[in-house]
Amino acid sequence: MNLHPLDHALQLAADASNPDLFHGNTSPAYDNMVGPYGGISAASLAQAIWQHPRRLGEPLTLTVNFASGTAAGPYQISATPVRTTRSTQHWVLALTQLDTSGQEQVVLTATAMTALRRSTWEMNDTPMPDVAVPQALTRAELRNAMQWLNRYDMRFVAGAIPAQWDGGGTGSLTQLWVRDEPLRPLDFASLTAMSDVFYPRLWLRRATRVPVGTVSMTIYFHASNEQLHSTGTGYLLGQARAQVFRHGFFDQTAQVWSESGALLVTSHQLVYFKE
Amino acid sequence: MNLHPLDHALQLAADASNPDLFHGNTSPAYDNMVGPYGGISAASLAQAIWQHPRRLGEPLTLTVNFASGTAAGPYQISATPVRTTRSTQHWVLALTQLDTSGQEQVVLTATAMTALRRSTWEMNDTPMPDVAVPQALTRAELRNAMQWLNRYDMRFVAGAIPAQWDGGGTGSLTQLWVRDEPLRPLDFASLTAMSDVFYPRLWLRRATRVPVGTVSMTIYFHASNEQLHSTGTGYLLGQARAQVFRHGFFDQTAQVWSESGALLVTSHQLVYFKE
Numbered sequence: 001m002n003l004h005p006l007d008h009a010l011q012l013a014a015d016a017s018n019p020d021l022f023h024g025n026t027s028p029a030y031d032n033m034v035g036p037y038g039g040i041s042a043a044s045l046a047q048a049i050w051q052h053p054r055r056l057g058e059p060l061t062l063t064v065n066f067a068s069g070t071a072a073g074p075y076q077i078s079a080t081p082v083r084t085t086r087s088t089q090h091w092v093l094a095l096t097q098l099d100t101s102g103q104e105q106v107v108l109t110a111t112a113m114t115a116l117r118r119s120t121w122e123m124n125d126t127p128m129p130d131v132a133v134p135q136a137l138t139r140a141e142l143r144n145a146m147q148w149l150n151r152y153d154m155r156f157v158a159g160a161i162p163a164q165w166d167g168g169g170t171g172s173l174t175q176l177w178v179r180d181e182p183l184r185p186l187d188f189a190s191l192t193a194m195s196d197v198f199y200p201r202l203w204l205r206r207a208t209r210v211p212v213g214t215v216s217m218t219i220y221f222h223a224s225n226e227q228l229h230s231t232g233t234g235y236l237l238g239q240a241r242a243q244v245f246r247h248g249f250f251d252q253t254a255q256v257w258s259e260s261g262a263l264l265v266t267s268h269q270l271v272y273f274k275e
Numbered sequence: 276m277n278l279h280p281l282d283h284a285l286q287l288a289a290d291a292s293n294p295d296l297f298h299g300n301t302s303p304a305y306d307n308m309v310g311p312y313g314g315i316s317a318a319s320l321a322q323a324i325w326q327h328p329r330r331l332g333e334p335l336t337l338t339v340n341f342a343s344g345t346a347a348g349p350y351q352i353s354a355t356p357v358r359t360t361r362s363t364q365h366w367v368l369a370l371t372q373l374d375t376s377g378q379e380q381v382v383l384t385a386t387a388m389t390a391l392r393r394s395t396w397e398m399n400d401t402p403m404p405d406v407a408v409p410q411a412l413t414r415a416e417l418r419n420a421m422q423w424l425n426r427y428d429m430r431f432v433a434g435a436i437p438a439q440w441d442g443g444g445t446g447s448l449t450q451l452w453v454r455d456e457p458l459r460p461l462d463f464a465s466l467t468a469m470s471d472v473f474y475p476r477l478w479l480r481r482a483t484r485v486p487v488g489t490v491s492m493t494i495y496f497h498a499s500n501e502q503l504h505s506t507g508t509g510y511l512l513g514q515a516r517a518q519v520f521r522h523g524f525f526d527q528t529a530q531v532w533s534e535s536g537a538l539l540v541t542s543h544q545l546v547y548f549k550e
Contacts, residue, residue, distance in 0.1 A: 121481070
């Protein structure tokens with residue numbers, strides 16, 4: 001049986017002697033312009049937590065800092081539960097690689113929380129925007145640009161990648177439907193990866209393509225594993241906008257809803273840009 | 276000369292033998308209902324980075340995870356620059372305390388980035404809301420509630436703490452002017468502390484006071500030290516709202532502007548609530 005490209009990319013081998021250590025390999029199927037798509041790196045950290053024998057509960061928060069590019073090839077992830085309470089667990093993570101001289105280098109730093117979810121009062125205070133259904137929209141033709149784009153079916157509602165790089169941008173809002181290609185039932189790993197699916201807000205705001213790179217990303221998970229399961233292979237609606245651009249960095253705030261309108265994820269990132 | 280309460284609270288002694296280690300003490304002046312105000316804990320981590328002999332540049336991001344309550348008394352902060360590039364530096368931090376049996380316990384985990392800021396294209400894409408000037412508003416009378424509230428002059432524009440806990444809340448937006456009391460020129464430490472100044476959105480949304488506690492907070496700094504310096508002792512305008520409440524947690528997104536309208540900070544947190 002062939003593994004889904006996401007499951008292939010996220011294969012992690014437990015270390016023989018250290019329960020907090022996992023060994024993986026980058027997957028060309030999720031390559032970005034330079035190195036892997038940031039979402040797949042974040043997902044590999046979520047996956048390490050998911051596989052950890054001491055995990056308590058489900059993903060609640062994940063912050064990933066991109067310290068350097070990930071080189072093609074093997075990497076290791078350390079995922080350590082540093083504090084466990086009755087209902088929450090705090091994690092410290094790092095993704096490291098050996099450099100050409102055999103020195104271990106920090107590629108990503110991260111922290112995360114997992115938690116036992118329980119039923120409480122709830123309020124979806126950011127309703128899903130009222131947009132056209134995915135079936136009424138055309139799939140974006142991005143597939144010759146970068147490998148990772150082949151892994152997603154994206155249908156832009158608003159704020160598609162500028163057709164002309166003419167400096168004429170006016171806003172930073174993008175809304176798009178997205179799902180795995182080929183189809184794959186939603187879980188925390190794929191939701192983590194899709195939380196980074198938005199192209200750089202600067203490109204839209206200025207209609208100018210300058211070098212960029214995410215330096216930090218935080219994901220808050222607002223859904224239970226059961227809710228993800230019931231979402232199945234449906235489309236998710238993603239929305240992202242920037243708040244401020246200054247001194248070579250800008251932020252992005254994002255929301256991801258299930259097709260039925262449940263807000264699954266709120267996310268934020270800070271992105272470097274070169275001018 | 277008397278130290279400002281903030282400078283007193285943030286006094287950190289460098290460890291004699293480990294350059295990544297700092298020793299501090301909690302300050303009753305910033306006590307919350309149980310333990311210290313979260314903003315002062317975050318500021319103590321920013322302060323450790325600021326004092327570190329190997330620091331490159333200025334604060335850019337800070338993520339703090341609240342693993343357990345901080346006990347009154349001594350604590351230590353480890354702040355390690357794990358990767359330094361030409362213009363950015365990645366930090367891994369922890370605040371620990373000894374428990375009653377002398378075991379070192381993780382109280383906070385954190386990551387941060389510092390960076391050399393440079394002039395680039397810029398865009399303040401989230402203009403400051405058009406609100407009444409602070410001088411036209413009344414200072415909130417919160418001072419008998421918790422110690423840390425005595426440290427701030429807060430003037431609510433919208434979304435003040437409910438006068439009646441009658442379950443009648445309709446929205447989660449708060450806007451307020453805030454500055455240190457007594458006055459203190461703005462710097463990264465005080466800005467970090469003020470990024471957490473918003474009372475729990477759940478209390479506003481439901482007009483119901485249930486136990487809450489921040490479990491994770493991320494701050495993106497969009498201002499240079501020079502900009503903070505020019506802000507001086509002026510008021511800052513803070514704005515916060517929630518996006519979703521579910522399974523015992525809710526999020527808050529926040530912005531903090533200088534009185535002249537520069538967006539200094541965008542921030543996000545996830546908060547536990549008990550129902």
